[in-house]
Amino acid sequence: KPGSTGQLPSTLSALQPLTELAGSTQIPASPAVAIWDRNGQLAYFGPYSEGATCTSSNSFIEPILDALVQGRPVNASNTLAVGCFCDWQSN
Template sequence: MTIFAWFALVLWGLSYLLEQRLVWFDEKSQLLELGNNGELAQPLITELRNRGFSLSGSVFHISSESCNCNWRSAGHTSSVKRQVTESGGRNHNIDIDQFNELKRFVPATPAIIMFNKSSELIYLGPYADGAFCTTESSFVEALIPLVSMEEKAPEWINTVAKGCYCSV
């Protein structure tokens, strides 16, 4: 086997293994259904407030300790947390396995939920898509400045991302 053929085979194998791990964030369309029925934002807000959270300018980083995708998104998550703090927002870490009521709103991890200063939902979904969920494929960096604003922001429920996610 030539070096070129060996190299091509290795690249194909790596590509195949990475693609096998990619899944849809909202694989069962549960977020899509909640959003279409108007049963997402207000019940989510109520649930978080009932748990004692202040939503004003808050960003919730949702993870599952057992998710094998955490290592892929760790750098991106740290970067987002730093940017949220620098923009005047507050970060909250939630292990979804300790917060079963939230599973109805978050179909997979790692995930992020963002609210502006007026406690309005800005974004719910994954940080990014793709095999490594990095800043290059991020959905959230452009939304971070909205966290510290009081003006009405568009609400984005991201149901169409494909990447390394763990169903909850």
């Protein structure tokens, strides 16, 4: 969200990186995000945002999550992006 410091909310602190996901070598930018719907189907797999910074104003993720919560189908193809730098904490 706007004004965030780029840290994951505490509710998401248990997220773990995937070691491999089919098609991951074709992602045009990083960081990348995978989102599954309520039925366990992969709804989106691609870059987090379309710009050189990771914010909700240029994110592909918020509209996808909103659509899934509202039960609308997700059409998230052709998400070309320029990569951004996010300083992730190491484990």
